Amino acid sequence: MRTYTVTAPVPDYTGEVAGVPLVRGIYEGPLTASALAYFQGAGYSVIPDEDEDLAVEPAHSEEPPPFDPPPGAPSRGASKADWKAFAMNDAPEGLRLTEEQAEALTRDQLAEKFLGKKEDS
Structure with a gap:
């Protein structure tokens, strides 16, 4: 494997x-x-890892895998304050940010972190 x-x-x-x-x-x-x-x-x-048998490749498609936003995530257009609060308190434990980490990101970067990249219209 x-x-x-x-x-x-x-x-x-x-x-x-x-x-x-x-x-x-x-x-x-x-x-x-x-x-x-x-x-x-x-x-x-x-x-x-490069040392592994390359004949066993993970499934890959041209489409990115579906991305389920975490429960309770604000909408993409919510304020930075809402996104900071979510990132520090309500995000899944492994994805939570410190106040300094959340402050260093823009609102759009916070949204992208938890909602995935915005699809082009």
Whole structure:
């Protein structure tokens, strides 16, 4: 089975995300297809290990995997204050930001982090 190195967007996070144990923001090992899709869609760095048999490739399509926003996430056009509050308090535990991290991002960057990239009209 192919293994991956996953790096969380929140440095030094230790805990479980998508059923995967992250230690200091890093996980190395195999991923289920759903965990791989989640990490790729949620802004995590996902790098396949090169020492693995390359004949075993994860499923890939031209379309990005569907992205389910976290429960309680504000609308894309909500104020930065609403997005900061969500990012610091109500976001899933593995994705929560500190006040400094949330303040460093724009409203649109916060929305993109939790809702995915805005689709072109």
